[in-house]
Amino acid sequence: MSNTPDTDNAVRAYVDGHGAAFLAELSEWLRIPSVSADPARTDDVRRSAEWLKDHLAATGFPVTEIWDTPGAPAVFAEWPSGDPDALTVLVYGHHDVQPAAREDGWRTDPFEPVIEDGRLHARGAADDKGQVLFHTLGIRAHLAVTGRGAPAVNLKLLIEGEEESGSPHFPELIRSYADRLVCDTVIVSDTGMWSEDTPTVCTGMRGLVDCQIDLYGPGQDIHSGSFGGAVPNPATEAARLAAALHDADRKVTIPGFYDGVVELTDRERELFAELPFDEASWLRTAHSRATLGEAGYSTLERIWARPTAEVNGIGGGYQGPGGKTIVPSAAQLKLSFRLVAGQDVEKVQSSVRDWVAALLPAGIRHEITYWGATRPCLTPLDHPALQSVVRAMERAFDQKIRFTREGGSGPAADLQDVLGAPVLFLGISVPSDGWHAPNEKVELGLLMKGAETAAHLWADLAENGRE
Amino acid sequence: MSNTPDTDNAVRAYVDGHGAAFLAELSEWLRIPSVSADPARTDDVRRSAEWLKDHLAATGFPVTEIWDTPGAPAVFAEWPSGDPDALTVLVYGHHDVQPAAREDGWRTDPFEPVIEDGRLHARGAADDKGQVLFHTLGIRAHLAVTGRGAPAVNLKLLIEGEEESGSPHFPELIRSYADRLVCDTVIVSDTGMWSEDTPTVCTGMRGLVDCQIDLYGPGQDIHSGSFGGAVPNPATEAARLAAALHDADRKVTIPGFYDGVVELTDRERELFAELPFDEASWLRTAHSRATLGEAGYSTLERIWARPTAEVNGIGGGYQGPGGKTIVPSAAQLKLSFRLVAGQDVEKVQSSVRDWVAALLPAGIRHEITYWGATRPCLTPLDHPALQSVVRAMERAFDQKIRFTREGGSGPAADLQDVLGAPVLFLGISVPSDGWHAPNEKVELGLLMKGAETAAHLWADLAENGRE
DSSP: OOOOHHHHHHHHHHHHHHHHHHHHHHHHHHTSOOBTTOGGGHHHHHHHHHHHHHHHHHHTOSEEEEEOOSSSOEEEEEEOOSOTTOOEEEEEEEOOBOOOOGGGTOSSOTTSOEEETTEEESTTTTTTHHHHHHHHHHHHHHHHHHTOSSOSSEEEEEEESOGGGTOTTHHHHHHHTHHHHOOSEEEEOOOBOSOSSSOEEEEEEOEEEEEEEEEEOSSSOEETTTTTTTSOOHHHHHHHHHHHTBOTTOOBOSTTTTTTOOOOOHHHHHHHHHSOOOHHHHHHHTTOSSOOOOTTSOHHHHHHTSOEEEEEEEEEEOOSSSOOOEEOSEEEEEEEEEEOTTOOHHHHHHHHHHHHHHHSOTTOEEEEEEOOOBOOEEOOTTOHHHHHHHHHHHHHHTSOOEEEEESSOOTHHHHHHHHOOOEEEOOOBOGGGOTTSTTOEEEHHHHHHHHHHHHHHHHHHHHHOOO | OOOOHHHHHHHHHHHHHTHHHHHHHHHHHHTSOOBTTOGGGHHHHHHHHHHHHHHHHHHTOSEEEEEOOSSSOEEEEEEOOSOTTOOEEEEEEEOOBOOOOGGGTOSSOTTSOEEETTEEESTTTTTTHHHHHHHHHHHHHHHHHHTOSSOSSEEEEEEESOGGGTOTTHHHHHHHTHHHHOOSEEEEOOOBOSOSSSOEEEEEEOEEEEEEEEEEOSSSOEETTTTTTTSOOHHHHHHHHHHHTBOTTOOBOSTTTTTTOOOOOHHHHHHHHHSOOOHHHHHHHTTOSSOOOOTTSOHHHHHHTSOEEEEEEEEEEOOSSSOOOEEOSEEEEEEEEEEOTTOOHHHHHHHHHHHHHHHOOTTOEEEEEEOOOBOOEEOOTTOHHHHHHHHHHHHHHTSOOEEEEESSOOTHHHHHHHHOOOEEEOOOBOGGGOTTSTTOEEEHHHHHHHHHHHHHHHHHHHHHOOO
16 A cells, blocks of 8 residues: 555545444443542443453454453453564553543533534543544554555554553553563554644653652641740741752752753754744643743743653641641652653652752651652654654645654553553644543544544554664 | 748748638639630630639729620739839739640540649649639738738739630730720739749740731642643742741841841840750650751740741642642642741731742742731840849749740730730749640649749839839
């Protein structure tokens, strides 16, 4: 199959012709409230996994399995190309969704999909059921247009069931099934694009280290008149730690924190700068009144390509109404660090540990608890598989494809680590889709472009995707 | 009446001889649970005021009144000396008590006084009913031993009913009754001494300014991956404020904060240094592991004679279990400042206001709310009325009397301000009495010494108390 306008039209015709049936299937899946964070929805999450397994079998995958974890089940499917030399690609997504209830501000039942003005409204429409399912329409189009009986690449799908709960069992799952998951390239379909008008491909995600620091001072709250000013105050010390995170240029001060950071290239900075970034509208999305961050970097560079330290929560002493003149006995700090390529999770954790211990005065006892950590991932702009994704998108969108990164963190990096394969991102969601918010939606036009991209991708990767 | 051993013995004999009856009366008063903070105890607080009014009338006060406030009632009593040139003294105390319940850790019913091993256990035994009532035994002894029909000074008592609730209506009360309260000297009996073995007189209390600073950033919590590092974080800014309160020497950094501070004299520092201060045992009382405070000052100097800034509470963002990777939308800081003589409450408030506004970055909106403020007060060591208190105590205790100050703050300063009279402190409570804690007690021996001191004081003040 060659990259001709005829092929492109044939794919588009197939996708359009099967769009209605596809949306009916997606709606059926969206009606299953697979909220992994809600113990009352355990059965629904399993039902969602089973629905997907059946759907993948009906699509033609010869291997479809449910993989149990100590938490919610994942779905695995495999469709060998038949060509012994074919590239192997693993598609990642998730079938669980964020909680949603009418009283949160939904205009319609979050689990009763509604199509209106070219948009499908439902919890999971964009995050992530819509973006998982466009792949099955894409595969059908790929086979129909090429006349093949199997995909041009060995295709594997791993659709987990706990992403919205922080993927607590995902690293263990992929380690135990590593031999089944072996692949040359990972395609993650759980991200978005710049906007409907500016299709983009994401080239990396930041990593994440987050922790809680508990500080203990007096054995009980004590009188600030009788003792204040003469003993260490854990709330003050928590504040001093949080304040010491950044210098006046808002650079992170923790010794060793920036070690190994892969700096932005001039080419990447140029590409970021080409994006139609409008500060006022970005601030609206951020619900914020001003930008503030590391000196010497633009807003997009700060959120996509620079490591950061953030205070997620701080608490200590009296927080009720009015005043209470105490020296509190304890305080707590919740910090998260976003990491970029080149930073090492364990190294950052130990740098934070050393930094905390060095800053606290005698008389303050502390404990640090690290929650799960996620490694950063980044695919170089010239990687051949990334070029395949860009070409596949260009054919679907009839537009130049630009590059973004993702400031958030995801289990994608675990796949990169365990499987040793580069991770690419193919997502068609847009910022207005309202992930984790009321009235989540997906743009139907973009969903179809996603299916077209998927239809083009496998042949291109088979031909050009090897490093 | 002269200061002779005979007089001293006569006073002691009178106090000892009437001790049992006095304790029976005190116990009756302590059985009334006059908890001003508990709306369910409103009637009990009034019953306590009425009990005291009756008791003062029975003691011989020709004028006894209940003064109503929008909250709990105060009790006023007056006993003119009869001598037109006599000094006028106002005794201040309070008849309300802190909350107390068996389940808080009391070994006995907090409102059923128990005498055991020379101690009287009950809520209010030391704070403040015991210390109010020793005055009536003292007056009786003064009259009995001198053979007078009225005290040597014009004696006024003002015993308020809301001290444990922060004295919300006290300043207004004393302003409206200022003409009735006119006096040359105020004696506050609501403090303590260094210890049972080291009787002391307190020469001043610190003032207090406390406030809440609310900081607002994003309109809602936002994703720390998508936006973190590029917008201001109110929790970080709250921490930066709290951390900026002190420099590396733990001096307060707010411009103008130390303006006017009356520095310790060498003599005062020597006197403080003479006290048998044991850091280890002080740290136990403070429930703390180490001392920390303004460089260049001892622990006692820090808590008694230096102004301080304390973080009473801080809160912002996620404080539940585990992590949550957000940039929080709001944070809150509760600060209190202890002031010493020479500092001006309004000036400190406006300095704090300016300092906060100067430190916050664009994009963070803030509000400051000040709670009630209390002025500092300090009596010079050479003040004649203070010398009278010292002499009266020396005769009661047969010991050298040393000097302390009080790190806390109280309504005493309002009396000083409104009435323009110096405030002296006569208290016999000791740190182990457990103010505001379970199993509050008073040492019976010290209670009797308090009565003896009061018995000696009026004649000495009449003779020597004028400036």
